[in-house]
Amino acid sequence: MSLLLLGLLLLLSGAAANFHEGDFVPSARRAQFGGSRTHWHDLLGRHCPRFGEDHVVAIPLPEPKGFMTADRYKIQFTFDGDRLVTPWLKLMGKGAPNPPIVHIFLKRRGEVLKKAKAEVHQVSQAYLYAHHQLLDEFRNATHWPKHLLVQYSWQAEQEVDALSGLYVVFAICLLAFLVTAVSTLLSYEAKLKAFMADIAGEDFTASGSSAAAAAVKGD
Structure with missing residues (x-):
């Protein structure tokens, strides 16, 4: 701001x-x-x-x-x-x-x-x-x-070009937003990986349990 x-x-x-x-x-x-x-x-x-x-x-x-x-x-x-x-x-x-x-x-x-x-x-x-x-x-x-x-x-x-100065300000703001977004993604990367691993593990466990139950029933 x-x-x-x-x-x-x-x-x-x-x-x-x-x-x-x-x-x-x-x-x-x-x-x-x-x-x-x-x-x-x-x-x-x-x-x-x-x-x-x-x-x-x-x-x-x-x-x-x-x-x-x-x-x-x-x-x-x-x-x-x-x-x-x-x-x-x-x-x-x-x-x-x-x-x-x-x-x-x-x-x-x-x-x-x-x-x-x-x-x-x-x-x-x-x-x-x-x-x-x-x-x-x-x-x-x-x-x-x-x-x-x-x-x-x-x-x-020294005269300052107001329009050029405004472009520079907007460019700095955009760069700051991108840096903040990337930093946020990097900080949550480990948590996202852990979350995806948990979901994948739950799916695998559920699939394995269903297959075992079907085998027992067939026997």
């Missing part, structure tokens, strides 16, 4: 594919600061990851109401209709890199988005030169909106 379920899951995973190369992956973000959280806000298409393509975007962060410069500001992302959610990422406050860059690692299998992982790092020198104005604004505690650099990186898993 577990093998059959695995086959069905493989088949369903193939049917769930709905992205093509370069498609925008629906994404959203929310923030946490000062003991409160915002609602989810959908990202614009130009700020979303594009399926299978590595690129960098600058996401604007509006000034949060009631935010104090001493507060810790964290952000969280979700992808593909809230199916994949990242952990909270600290962007501002004690222990946060200044300025930060968020690396989001996305894993695909064929046309399916499988995993999403996010990390926060210090901006490298290359980005400091290329985006110095945005990063200077991010360092300025009173400047809003700030622009967060987000780097999307994709990794491809």
Whole structure:
């Protein structure tokens, strides 16, 4: 049963594919600061990851109401209709890199988005030169909106042929059934032989007794 379920899951995973190369992956973000959280806000298409393509975007962060410069500001992302959610990422406050860059690692299998992982790092020198104005604004505690650099990186898993996988599962199930049947027959072979020998012995005894009785009667 577990093998059959695995086959069905493989088949369903193939049917769930709905992205093509370069498609925008629906994404959203929310923030946490000062003991409160915002609602989810959908990202614009130009700020979303594009399926299978590595690129960098600058996401604007509006000034949060009631935010104090001493507060810790964290952000969280979700992808593909809230199916994949990242952990909270600290962007501002004690222990946060200044300025930060968020690396989001996305894993695909064929046309399916499988995993999403996010990390926060210090901006490298290359980005400091290329985006110095945005990063200077991010360092300025009173400047809003700030622009967060987000780097999307994709990794491809080996695609599994669901139909071939299903055939393999059925073949394994059939082989397991045959092995079980043969093992059962072998385990009962001795008992079957003994049973047949008993039946043959009873027939022989009965035939011998009838012949002896007929001889006695004839005498």
